[in-house]
Amino acid sequence: MEVLEAIRTRRSIRQYKTASVDNKAIELVLGAARWAPSWTNTQCWRFVVVRDSKIKSELANVLSTNNPATDAIRDAPVVIVACAELGKAGYYRGEPGKPGEPATDKGDYWYMFDVALAMQNLVLAAHSLGLGTVYVGAFDAKKAATILEVPQGFCVVGMTPLGYPAQEPGPRPRKELSEIVFYDKFGSK
Ligand SMILES: Cc1cc2nc3c(=O)[nH]c(=O)nc-3n(C[C@H](O)[C@H](O)[C@H](O)COP(=O)(O)O)c2cc1C
Numbered sequence: 001m002e003v004l005e006a007i008r009t010r011r012s013i014r015q016y017k018t019a020s021v022d023n024k025a026i027e028l029v030l031g032a033a034r035w036a037p038s039w040t041n042t043q044c045w046r047f048v049v050v051r052d053s054k055i056k057s058e059l060a061n062v063l064s065t066n067n068p069a070t071d072a073i074r075d076a077p078v079v080i081v082a083c084a085e086l087g088k089a090g091y092y093r094g095e096p097g098k099p100g101e102p103a104t105d106k107g108d109y110w111y112m113f114d115v116a117l118a119m120q121n122l123v124l125a126a127h128s129l130g131l132g133t134v135y136v137g138a139f140d141a142k143k144a145a146t147i148l149e150v151p152q153g154f155c156v157v158g159m160t161p162l163g164y165p166a167q168e169p170g171p172r173p174r175k176e177l178s179e180i181v182f183y184d185k186f187g188s189k
Helices: 003-009 023-034 053-061 070-075 107-128 141-148
Strands: 045-050 078-085 154-162
Touching: 003 107, 023 045, 023 078, 023 107, 045 053, 045 107, 053 070, 053 078, 053 141, 070 154, 078 107, 078 141, 107 154, 141 154
Parallel strands: none
Antiparallel strands: 045 078, 078 154
16 A cells, blocks of 8 residues: 555544454554654654453553543454653753753653654554554553553553454545645745
8 A cells, every 4th residue: 555545544443353463463563663753763662562351451441531442442452552761752862871951842742753653654554454543642641551560761652452443434524735734934825
């Protein structure tokens, strides 16, 4: 599948078949994530591949109330949880043993950006293999970190179920380019 076609046809998938996903496919989507660009190539992302039903169920329980992805996190054959090492993205390189200073007024937030880039590679690669995903951001990240035993210095950013789609949703609406693109100065059409 071409990149543009993958971008255009990907959808958030919230219903999954029970068919398992083989390790080769998981390696391919994680491999795509790995090739994402990152702040000074610090690659702050880490991924936890969850197949264990009990852990998936525990993760589903920390999603926001009425989160439409709750059943998907519980029932999909695989959940991939994206984590970030803090103090890398957005920072000047520190001396050995001494952390660097934030390089911009966005402080540490660049880890969100880097993990998102990796996750977008992952979901597009998954789609190109016929696998479904849905970004899940509305959950208690501290509780998720406890469930997964994420160590100090790292945090949980987001997660997605991964599996074969049991639904074919149509496209969600998008704003017209004329609403979101300006020329030379913000607001100038
Ligand atoms: C940062 C982020 C967080 C999201 N969190 C959730 C979530 O918690 N639960 C959910 O069902 N969908 C979640 N979504 C999916 C969006 O609702 C979805 O991408 C959007 O409605 C557009 O639909 P599409 O992905 O099918 O194009 C999230 C998407 C993004 C980018």
